Amino acid sequence: MNIGNLEVKAGEKQSGFIKVDGCGYEMPVTVICAGEGKTALITAGVHNAEYVGIQAAIELAREITPEQIEGTVIIVPLVNVSGFVRRTASMVYEDGKNLNREFPGAVNGTVADQICHTVVSKLFSKADFYVDLHSGDCYEDLRSYAYYVGPAEAGVREKSFQMARRVKAGCLVESQCTTGGAYNYASTIGIPSILIERGGRGLWSREEVDQDKEDVKRILAFLGILKDYVEEPEPVKETLLFQDAVYENAPETGCWYPAFKPGDFFKKDDVLGSVRDYFGNTLHVCRAKDDGMILYQVASLNVLKDGPMVAYGIQPKKVADE
Numbered sequence: 001m002n003i004g005n006l007e008v009k010a011g012e013k014q015s016g017f018i019k020v021d022g023c024g025y026e027m028p029v030t031v032i033c034a035g036e037g038k039t040a041l042i043t044a045g046v047h048n049a050e051y052v053g054i055q056a057a058i059e060l061a062r063e064i065t066p067e068q069i070e071g072t073v074i075i076v077p078l079v080n081v082s083g084f085v086r087r088t089a090s091m092v093y094e095d096g097k098n099l100n101r102e103f104p105g106a107v108n109g110t111v112a113d114q115i116c117h118t119v120v121s122k123l124f125s126k127a128d129f130y131v132d133l134h135s136g137d138c139y140e141d142l143r144s145y146a147y148y149v150g151p152a153e154a155g156v157r158e159k160s161f162q163m164a165r166r167v168k169a170g171c172l173v174e175s176q177c178t179t180g181g182a183y184n185y186a187s188t189i190g191i192p193s194i195l196i197e198r199g200g201r202g203l204w205s206r207e208e209v210d211q212d213k214e215d216v217k218r219i220l221a222f223l224g225i226l227k228d229y230v231e232e233p234e235p236v237k238e239t240l241l242f243q244d245a246v247y248e249n250a251p252e253t254g255c256w257y258p259a260f261k262p263g264d265f266f267k268k269d270d271v272l273g274s275v276r277d278y279f280g281n282t283l284h285v286c287r288a289k290d291d292g293m294i295l296y297q298v299a300s301l302n303v304l305k306d307g308p309m310v311a312y313g314i315q316p317k318k319v320a321d322e
């Protein structure tokens with residue numbers, strides 16, 4: 001298996017850096033190769049201030065050995081390195097772009113485009129399955145859940161759905177988006193892909209990191225890549241499925257006063273929060289468009305015009321047990 005300038009033979013594990021085409025940036029990567037078989041790609045830090053997944057990926061890369069697997073596991077613990085070292089709120093430092101809106105990228109674009117292009121050309125080209133680890137951003141509060149892409153080709157969609165069911169969060173969201181995001185784009189080129197959301201507010205805890213690691217291991221076991229996994233790779237019971245979600249951006253810059261917490265249920269027309277000016281005058285009242293549950297929302301006092309404010313799943317369904 002060759003990834004960039006890393007040449008990894010069967011039975012080996014190697015860590016190093018791959019070059020970002022066009023700008024000379026480097027991205028950390030660990031390749032664990034047992035030999036012939038399927039390849040799973042795990043990435044974190046596409047949003048650099050989402051620390052739970054980054055730490056989980058660092059630990060998984062250290063702990064998984066070639067003897068424990070069949071095939072290959074590629075782990076990139078930090079995709080947006082320049083944002084991480086300058087502590088941006090998940091934007092690429094050089095161009096202010098959100099990597100998860102720019103896939104598949106372009107080698108002749110700005111740094112974010114080049115990072116996306118490199119992930120596609122050097123990593124997606126090797127991957128049979130893909131798991132991307134995220135959290136709420138450093139200013140967001142979030143309830144844990146997993147995304148898969150609804151409009152993907154039927155076989156890819158079903159495999160992605162089954163991968164997402166191995167995430168022990170009890171909540172799945174079907175994304176209707178096929179462009180821009182890493183896992184969204186990967187799904188459209190035939191790679192069963194999911195995104196795991198856990199944690200937020202720029203924090204990470206041992207418990208959350210361990211939950212992310214167990215989710216990834218359960219998925220790798222389900223895919224037949226991780227052998228001898230101790231816990232039964234059973235799907236989660238009583239999973240809540242949202243096949244549609246509403247993403248509300250702030251219509252004004254100001255102060256944000258949410259009425260609910262992530263995981264709370266509400267009814268259509270309930271007030272989800274309000275935006276006020278610096279004198280406390282109400283600028284906007286956000287009402288629910290349908291019955292649903294808060295997935296994530298801004299936790300900082302400020303919201304920015306046209307930036308994230310609150311996201312919620314609507315019309316929950318219970319997924320039947322297998």
Ligand SMILES: [Zn+2]
Pocket residue numbers: 047050134135136137
């Ligand atoms: Zn994210």
